[in-house]
Amino acid sequence: RDRTTREREKMPQRRKGYTQKAIVGGHKVYLRTGEYEDGRLGEIFIDMHKEGAAFRAMMNNFAIAVSLALQYGVPLDEFVEAFTFTKFEPAGIVQGNDSIKNATSILDYIFRELAVSYSDREDLAHVEATGVKFDELGEGEKEGASPNSSKARTASPALDMVKQLASVGYLRKHLPKEFSDFSGELAVESVSPSAQGASPVAERAATATASVGAMVLDKVAEARMKGFEGDACGECGNFTLVRNGACLKCNTCGGTSGCS
Numbered sequence: 001r002d003r004t005t006r007e008r009e010k011m012p013q014r015r016k017g018y019t020q021k022a023i024v025g026g027h028k029v030y031l032r033t034g035e036y037e038d039g040r041l042g043e044i045f046i047d048m049h050k051e052g053a054a055f056r057a058m059m060n061n062f063a064i065a066v067s068l069a070l071q072y073g074v075p076l077d078e079f080v081e082a083f084t085f086t087k088f089e090p091a092g093i094v095q096g097n098d099s100i101k102n103a104t105s106i107l108d109y110i111f112r113e114l115a116v117s118y119s120d121r122e123d124l125a126h127v128e129a130t131g132v133k134f135d136e137l138g139e140g141e142k143e144g145a146s147p148n149s150s151k152a153r154t155a156s157p158a159l160d161m162v163k164q165l166a167s168v169g170y171l172r173k174h175l176p177k178e179f180s181d182f183s184g185e186l187a188v189e190s191v192s193p194s195a196q197g198a199s200p201v202a203e204r205a206a207t208a209t210a211s212v213g214a215m216v217l218d219k220v221a222e223a224r225m226k227g228f229e230g231d232a233c234g235e236c237g238n239f240t241l242v243r244n245g246a247c248l249k250c251n252t253c254g255g256t257s258g259c260s
Contacts, residue, residue, distance in 0.1 A: 008071050011042045017119075018170035022097045025090035031110055033117075034067075039168035041076055041118045043067035046110065060104070080115040083107040084124060093211050100170070101126040117169040 017033040029046060034043035046063040048056055066079060081142040087104045094100050094109055099116050103109035116122035122128055227242040235255035247256040 006073050008068070009036075009042075009073070014035060015042070016167045017043075018095065018167045020113060022100070022109065022113075023095040024103050024106055025092035027090040027106075029106060029109065031113060033114070033169050035167060035169065041114065041169065044070075044110075046106075048106070053202060054253055068253045076114060076119055080119065080121065080124070083111045084115070099125040099127050114169075117172050123183070135193075 001018040011034055015037075016035045016039075019033075022029050022031075029036045030045075030047040030048075030049075031040060034045075034091055036042050044063050045067055046059045048059055050082070068081075084107075086107050087102055088106075088141050090106060091104050092102070097109075097113065100109055100112050103112065103139065111123075112124045116125045122148065160215065173194070228239060229241050229243065229248060231241050231248065232239050233253060233255055234257070235252040236250060236253040238252040239250040241257070242251055243249075
């Protein structure tokens with residue numbers, strides 16, 4: 001029988017990831033992940049404090065085995081199906097995790113956490129994650145976008161930057177609420193506003209972003225034209241200091257920066 005040997009996809013020397021501290025049944029567990037550049041899980045580290053040397057060594061080596069399997073192409077879902085709902089001590093109430101609140105074992109907790117963070121398995125979570133998903137569509141899809149527009153979706157530059165800089169697992173594939181508020185109903189992976197059939201939400205988001213940028217530049221240019229130096233007045237705190245000879249004078253309160 002022919003057997004295909006899969007090559008190991010080694011992790012980059014410098015990679016993203018996150019650390020999750022939790023208490024399972026009264027025992028502290030530290031889970032550390034490592035990600036490939038595209039956000040895929042590639043390695044895990046498990047550390048348990050105040051445990052016997054043998055148990056800690058077994059957990060460390062188990063984490064190495066899982067990491068090697070992930071790097072050789074074994075899907076995370078295979079581990080999730082194998083180790084969730086396993087029962088052994090320590091087990092019980094989970095403290096310190098915002099999604100997992102109870103676990104039947106350390107392995108059950110670990111792979112629930114990884115499944116929620118990297119595989120969108122919210123059915124294994126006890127608390128639903130908040131924020132806009134990376135692949136979630138806005139209402140603009142229902143507001144008249146053509147049926148074929150889904151094939152032409154491209155991620156926005158801002159979303160690309162978030163994916164590049166932030167850990168996918170740490171964000172649980174959800175954008176922070178502040179990102180959504182700043183973007184103004186941003187529809188992630190929506191059609192480029194300049195493309196034909198662009199969704200109204202994407203157009204509004206792009207227009208709002210451009211308007212904010214233009215307003216900021218206009219305010220800066222206006223302040224420079226008025227002669228403001230950009231420093232705060234030591235007396236009133238306003239940023240209305242203008243050059244007055246060798247000193248600075250405040251147009252608001254009339255104070256000077258040490259000379260008359």
